[in-house]
Amino acid sequence: MTRIYIDKLPEPPYYAVIFSSKRSQNEKAYRDSINDMLTLAAEQPGYLGTERARDPDGFGITVSYWSTLEAFTAWSQIAETFIARASGKEKWFDFYELRITRVERAFSMGRPR
C-alpha cells in the first residue's frame, strides 16, 4: 500500500491530480524513476501527498494532492524536465492520462494508515 504523507490532507478545497497509466515492459527503469520523482515531489511547496495502486497487469492509478493549482503547475515543470532526462516517458508507459481536478468535498471511514 502506497500512501505518502497522505495524513496531512487539509479540508477541501485542494487539488488532486489523477494519473492513470498502463506501464510498459520496462518495469525496472520505471520503478526507479518514479520513486525518485516521488522523493522530489515531497520536497515541493504545496505538496500534500500521493497514493497509488496498480493491478498485476500493469494498469495503475496514482493520485497526487496539492494545496493549490500553482503548486502542481510548478511541480509539473520540474517533473517534465526530470522525465525528459530520465530518457522519455514513452518508454515507461503504453499509455497514460492525466487529469487535474479540484477537490470539493471529502469523506472518510476508518483510520487510514
Add this chain to the structure above:
Amino acid sequence: MTRIYIDKLPEPPYYAVIFSSKRSQNEKAYRDSINDMLTLAAEQPGYLGTERARDPDGFGITVSYWSTLEAFTAWSQIAETFIARASGKEKWFDFYELRITRVERAFSMGRPR
C-alpha cells in the same frame, strides 16, 4: 485492467469521484457487490465511466466519472441504499476515503484500451 466506458469521457469540466480504500478480509462479498454496483452505475444518467486499480495487499483506488455533480449525487443516494442492503460497508473495507472533484484539465498519451 478495469476501465469501464472510459472512452466516452468528454472535454472538461466534468466530475471525478476518487474512492481510496483498503479492502477487508471479506473479499468475495466485496467483489460480487462492487460488480453489481458498477453495473448499476452504468445505467445512471450522467455516468461517464470508471477505472480502478488495486495492489495485492488490498489497497485500491477507484475513480468514477460523472457529467455533473447532480448526476453523482443522485447515484450516491442509490449506492447508499445498495450498500446498506448488501449488509454494510464496514464489512468490506478497513477504511475508505471519498473525494468529489471537478476535472479542470485533461491530457493523454497513447491509446487507452
